[in-house]
Amino acid sequence: MSEERILETRELSIHFGGLKAVDKVDMWVLRGHVHGIIGPNGAGKTTLFNALTGFLQPTGGRIFFKGVDITGFPSHRAAELGLCRSFQNIKLFKTMTAIENVRVGFHYRLRTTLLDAIFRTRRFREDERLTLERGRELLETMRLGQYADFKAAKLPYGTQRRLEIARALASDPELLLLDEPAAGMNPAETAELSACIRRISAGGRTIVVIEHDMRLIMEICDRITVLNQGLKICEGDAETVRHDPGVIQAYLGRSAG
Amino acid sequence: MSDTFVYYAQLVVDGLAQGAIYALMAIGFAVIMGSLDLVTFTYGEVVMLGALAGGYYGVAILKLGIWLSLLLGFAAAWLVGMFIDVVCYRRWPGGPPEVWLITTIGISTVLKSGSQVLFSTEQEFVPDVMDGMWEIGDLRVLHIQVLIIGVLFFLSASLWVFLGKTRLGMQLRAVSMDKTAAALLGVRVQRVMTIGNAIGCALGGVAGVLLGAYYNSVFAIMGGVAGIKAFAAAVFGGLTSIPGAALGGLLLGVLENLGVDLFSSGWRDIIGFGVMIIVLLIKPSGLLGRKGAEKI
CATH class of the missing domain: 3.40.50.300 (P-loop containing nucleotide triphosphate hydrolases)
Known part of the structure; x- marks a missing residue:
C-alpha cells in the first residue's frame, strides 16, 4: 500500500x-x-x-x-x-428516481446541448448510453439494481443511504x-x-x-x-x-x- | 352544431389562447421559484419589459415581424433577469430570504416607474401581427390564437427536454431540490441559479410579447396584473411544478372566460383571484403539486 x-x-x-x-x-x-x-x-x-x-x-x-x-x-x-461526501441526514433528490439521482452525479461528463437532445445527435446518444450504463453499474455495485426506477423518497431508509453513496460515486x-x-x-x-x-x-x-x-x-x-x-x-x-x-x-x- | 354549443366552444377556444399566455408566464415563474427557492415580486415587470421590447419596439416600431419580436422579447427579458440577479440576489448570498423579497419589491417599483418616465404613461398601440382566422362551422379560431398555443407548446417541450437531458438542465433540477447536495456533487450552485432565473424571466418576456400582440397594446403598468395572474396560475398548478403551471394557466384562462360570460367583463380578475383563493383553501399544494420538495 x-x-x-x-x-x-x-x-x-x-x-x-x-x-x-x-x-x-x-x-x-x-x-x-x-x-x-x-x-x-x-x-x-x-x-x-x-x-x-x-x-x-x-x-x-x-x-x-x-x-x-x-x-x-x-x-x-x-x-x-x-472529494465527495454523503450526509448524516440523507440528502437525496427525493422526487427523482434512483437512476436519475445517480445521473446527476455524472453531470460533469455530459456534453449534450438542447439541440443535441432535440435532434438526438450522436453526442446525445453517447451521453445517454454512458450515464445509463454506468449509472446501472453503480447501482449494481451498491446492490440497488432493482430500485433503479423507484423515486428516491419511496425507498427504505437503508437503501436511500446506499443510493446516496452510489450518487457520490458517480462523480468518480x-x-x-x-x-x-x-x-x-x-x-x-x-x-x-x-x-x-x-x-x-x-x-x-x-x-x-x-x-x-x-x-x-x-x-x-x-x-x-x-x-x-x-x-x-x-x-x-x-x-x-x-x-x-x-x-x-x-x-x-x-x-x- | 347547435348555437349554444358553438357559443361555449368559442368561449373555451378564446380562453385557451388567453390561458396559454398565462401558462407561459406561470412556467417562467415556476422555473424562477424552483431555482431560487423564493417568491419574486419583479416578475410582472419582467413580462412588461419583454412586451415593451418585443411587442412595442419589435412589432410596432422596428416592424421585425412576430418571430424576431418574440426573440427580442426573450433576449430583453433574459438581460433584465441578469440585472435583477446582480442587484437583488447575488449581493446578499446566504442572507435571510426576506432581503431578497424586499429587494425584488424595490426593483419592481424602479422598473415600473422607470418605464413610465422613459417610455410612456399611455397605452401604446401594437398592430396585428397576423389577422387571418379559420372558420370551423360557426367557430372562429384566429391565427394568432394558434400561434400563441404553438409557442407555448414549443417552449414547454424545449424546457422539458432541457431539464431532463442536458447537463445544465440536470444541474438546475438538482439545485431546485437540494442546493447543498448539488454543491457537493460539484454543481456551481450560484451560477446555475443565475441561469435558472434568466431562463424563467426570458419565458416571461416571450409571454409579454404575446400579450402585447394579442391585445394590441403595451403599457408600463401592465406588469402588475400580469405578475399576479402568473402567480395565480402557478399556485393553481402547484407553484413549482412545470406541467402544473401549464395546466393551471390554461384552466385559469378558460375559467375566466366562462366567468366573464356568466357575469360581466368587470369580473375577470375577480374570477382569476377567486380561483386562486379557493385552490389555496381546498388544496394548498395545487393541482399537480406535491407536499414537500416537488420542484421543476
Missing part, C-alpha cells in the same frame, strides 16, 4: 465562539485506506467533515488534498478535485467521505453496507467514514482516528484504538483498568 497522504490536516481548528468544536487536529489519511473517525457525540466529527468539504470556514490550520491546500475552497471546487471521487452511513440501519442492512464499502475500497478509492457502529468500524477500517471534545486523542489500527486507555475513558467516562 502506498504511503501517500491523500488527505492531511495541520492544526485544524474550528471554533464557534468559545466552543472549540475541533481543536488543532493533525491527522492524515493514506491513499487506498478505509479510514475511520470515531468519538462520542459532540466530538467534532461532522464539523471536521464540514470543514473538509468547504461547508465551514476553519478558524485556523490548513487542509491538504492530494498535496493541494484546499482550506476554505467552496464545495464544488473540492468536488472537482475528487478519489476520496469518499461517509458521514454515519450505518445510522438507523438494522444488522442485515449494516452487513450489506459493510460489503459495499469493501467493494468500493477494492476498486481503488480512499474512504473516510464517521460511524458509531463500532463493529462496522473495527471490521472495515485500516486506520482509525479518535476525537473527543474537539481533540484528537488516539490514532492507529483497530487493535491500538481498542486498547487505548484514553479512548476507553472517553467512551466509558473513566478508566476501565
Whole structure:
C-alpha cells in the first residue's frame, strides 16, 4: 500500500465562539485506506467533515488534498478535485428516481446541448448510453439494481443511504467521505453496507467514514482516528484504538483498568 | 352544431389562447421559484419589459415581424433577469430570504416607474401581427390564437427536454431540490441559479410579447396584473411544478372566460383571484403539486 497522504490536516481548528468544536487536529489519511473517525457525540466529527468539504470556514490550520491546500475552497471546487461526501441526514433528490439521482452525479461528463437532445445527435446518444450504463453499474455495485426506477423518497431508509453513496460515486471521487452511513440501519442492512464499502475500497478509492457502529468500524477500517471534545486523542489500527486507555475513558467516562 | 354549443366552444377556444399566455408566464415563474427557492415580486415587470421590447419596439416600431419580436422579447427579458440577479440576489448570498423579497419589491417599483418616465404613461398601440382566422362551422379560431398555443407548446417541450437531458438542465433540477447536495456533487450552485432565473424571466418576456400582440397594446403598468395572474396560475398548478403551471394557466384562462360570460367583463380578475383563493383553501399544494420538495 502506498504511503501517500491523500488527505492531511495541520492544526485544524474550528471554533464557534468559545466552543472549540475541533481543536488543532493533525491527522492524515493514506491513499487506498478505509479510514475511520470515531468519538462520542459532540466530538467534532461532522464539523471536521464540514470543514473538509468547504461547508465551514476553519478558524485556523490548513487542509491538504492530494498535496493541494484546499482550506476554505467552496464545495464544488473540492468536488472537482475528487472529494465527495454523503450526509448524516440523507440528502437525496427525493422526487427523482434512483437512476436519475445517480445521473446527476455524472453531470460533469455530459456534453449534450438542447439541440443535441432535440435532434438526438450522436453526442446525445453517447451521453445517454454512458450515464445509463454506468449509472446501472453503480447501482449494481451498491446492490440497488432493482430500485433503479423507484423515486428516491419511496425507498427504505437503508437503501436511500446506499443510493446516496452510489450518487457520490458517480462523480468518480478519489476520496469518499461517509458521514454515519450505518445510522438507523438494522444488522442485515449494516452487513450489506459493510460489503459495499469493501467493494468500493477494492476498486481503488480512499474512504473516510464517521460511524458509531463500532463493529462496522473495527471490521472495515485500516486506520482509525479518535476525537473527543474537539481533540484528537488516539490514532492507529483497530487493535491500538481498542486498547487505548484514553479512548476507553472517553467512551466509558473513566478508566476501565 | 347547435348555437349554444358553438357559443361555449368559442368561449373555451378564446380562453385557451388567453390561458396559454398565462401558462407561459406561470412556467417562467415556476422555473424562477424552483431555482431560487423564493417568491419574486419583479416578475410582472419582467413580462412588461419583454412586451415593451418585443411587442412595442419589435412589432410596432422596428416592424421585425412576430418571430424576431418574440426573440427580442426573450433576449430583453433574459438581460433584465441578469440585472435583477446582480442587484437583488447575488449581493446578499446566504442572507435571510426576506432581503431578497424586499429587494425584488424595490426593483419592481424602479422598473415600473422607470418605464413610465422613459417610455410612456399611455397605452401604446401594437398592430396585428397576423389577422387571418379559420372558420370551423360557426367557430372562429384566429391565427394568432394558434400561434400563441404553438409557442407555448414549443417552449414547454424545449424546457422539458432541457431539464431532463442536458447537463445544465440536470444541474438546475438538482439545485431546485437540494442546493447543498448539488454543491457537493460539484454543481456551481450560484451560477446555475443565475441561469435558472434568466431562463424563467426570458419565458416571461416571450409571454409579454404575446400579450402585447394579442391585445394590441403595451403599457408600463401592465406588469402588475400580469405578475399576479402568473402567480395565480402557478399556485393553481402547484407553484413549482412545470406541467402544473401549464395546466393551471390554461384552466385559469378558460375559467375566466366562462366567468366573464356568466357575469360581466368587470369580473375577470375577480374570477382569476377567486380561483386562486379557493385552490389555496381546498388544496394548498395545487393541482399537480406535491407536499414537500416537488420542484421543476
